[in-house]
Structures are given as C-alpha cells and as structure tokens.
Amino acid sequence: MAAPASGMNRFYLLLGAIALAGIAALVYQVKRPKGVSIPANVTVLAADTAGFRGYVIGSDSAKVEISEYADYQCPFCADFATIQFPAIRQQLIQTGLVRWRFRDFPLNMHPNSRVAAHAAACADEQGKFWDMHSALFDHQTEWAPQKNASSRFSTYAGQIGLDVTKYNACMSSAKYAGRIQASLDEGTKLGVNGTPTFLIGGRLYTDRASNSDSIRALVMNLMPKAGTPQ
C-alpha cells in the first residue's frame, strides 16, 4: 500500500504545481500593464491642431454648421449618435442643409474616453473616422466597463477595414493626445460643460434630450437668416 500512497502524493504535488503555475500566469496577465493610454492635460502645441478643427461631414456650401461636443463614453452621446444622428445625417446633412462638425470633449469621469477619441483619430488617418465613430457608439456598453478598452478598439479597427498594424502603431504613438486636448480646451472656453453639447448658430444647446426633430426645427429657423429660401 505504501507505493501507491507515495504515487498519489507525487500526483497531488504535480497537480498543485500545475495549479500554482496557472494561477501565477493568470495573476501576471491581470496585473500586467495593458493596452494604450492617452495622456490627459498635455500641453497643446501648434502642430497638434495645425488647422484641424474637428471631423466634418456635409457640404462646404451648407448654410448651417452644427458643432457637436461629445464624449464617446457618455451614454447620452451614444443615444444621440445611434438613435438621432442617423436621421439628422439623412435629412439635414445629406440634403446639403447642414455641415456637421464633431469635436472631442472627453470628460474626466470616463477613463476610456480619450483612448476612444484617439482610436477615432487614428481611423481618420485611414479615412474611416465616421465608421469608427459609429462602431464606438454602437458598442459603447461593451467597452465602457473595461479596465482598458484599447484591445476592443483594435478589434473594431479590423472590423471596419482599417490596416490594423498601422492603426496600432498610431495608437501606441498617442500622437493625437494634443489635438484631443485642444478640442476639449476649445469647448471649455466656449462654455461646454457636459455632453453632448451642440453649437448651432453661435449658441450652445446643452439639452441632453436633443433630438433630430428639435435640431431640424432649429436649423429651419436659421435658414432664412442664412439666406436660404424656404
């Protein structure tokens, strides 16, 4: 009986060693530094903006311009982007009435906002800003609770057809941190203090319940002033 008992002991030792190695590997994976971090409150250099004033969609000759200050991790912004914006895009932007300018306004309370804004900036490098913008808002509930969402963003990059190697290099460089900060600073100077906030006809609209109907009404009110016959 002694030999089988020592054999069992050796087996339990082996099993314990495997368990310890597995636990150590998992702890290492959980503790290791993850993904990309985009620094906040960086000094904005002239080269950071270099004429860049947001992501624009719509006709250059549109009579009304709307600037949206938004945070990718803000649930109200996601509601607006996924429910209201498609109608605005179809009815006001594609018809040439409105030019839309998206400005980053990452709130400090949202740890993944800047990384998301940077992901969109890197997608813009490859001409896919609006695709990434949609992907980020569409999947907000998926990545928002993550400790570090950059790996999810990398997956979205692949799904929207970006060159993922180029995208990852762009993310690692954090080269748009200054540009994102500049957008936040500019919004703050204007009086933006929550998201989404819309700058329409020189006035800020901070109503979180903004919807395509109210925005269309505002645009139509501005049209005669802009000289558009209605």
Next chain:
Amino acid sequence: MNRGRMGLAVLSLAGLFIALYLWLYKLGAIGTLACGTGSCETVQLSPQSKFFGIDVALIGVVGYIVLLGLALLGLQPRFAGPAWPARLLAVLAGIALLFSLYLTGLELFVIHAICRYCVASAVVIVLIFGLAMRELRAVPSV
C-alpha cells in the same frame, strides 16, 4: 485505472486555466489576449461567444471544474471499485466533446476566425474524451 483518472485530472486542470483566461478577458480583467493575430478577440467578441446568454468561457470554467472534481473523486480509494464515476466521466466528456465540435464549427463556418485558446481547449477535450473512454472500457461489465 488510477493513471487514467490522474491524466483526466491534469487535463481538466489545464483546460480550466485556458477557460479561466478567456473568461477573465470577457470580464475585462485582461486587456488584450496574447494571441498575435487578433482572431482570438474576434471570436471572443462575436455573438457566438455566448450560448443562451451565458459566456461560453464561463461554461468551460464550470465544465472543467466538474470534470476535475469527478476525476479527483474517482481517485479516492472508496470510488475505485464502483463503475459510476467512469460512466459519468464518459458521459460528461462526450457532452464536452460535442459542445467543442459545435464551437469549432462556429469558428470555421460562422465567425471565420480561429482562436488558438479555443483550439487548445478542443484538443484537451479530445484527450479527456479518449481517456474517459479508456476508463469506461476498463470498468468490468455487470
């Protein structure tokens, strides 16, 4: 007989860590999967990564714990004689094998991406099934 159950326990423990790794990723505790190609994340973020609303990785964790527990139980002297531990192991290993085949099919034909950890888990399940069948054959028929 003991060797087979020892092997089952070791394999179940290895499978448990693979499933735990993927589940921790699903929970957001691990930033990026050590995958290289990104296919692992494509699979883990796909709608097929849930089975009736439950994370497949979590099903794996529970399944491997059950297999490990049963294999360890079967190693105890008082369970060396009865046939039911071997039979139960064989049934559970068979279910696990079918589920693994289904998941591999999803990867190949629906998601069109292969996650190396899922493949590793599938290999572990095939080995567990093989050992469980050997154990079953060793059970004296009544």
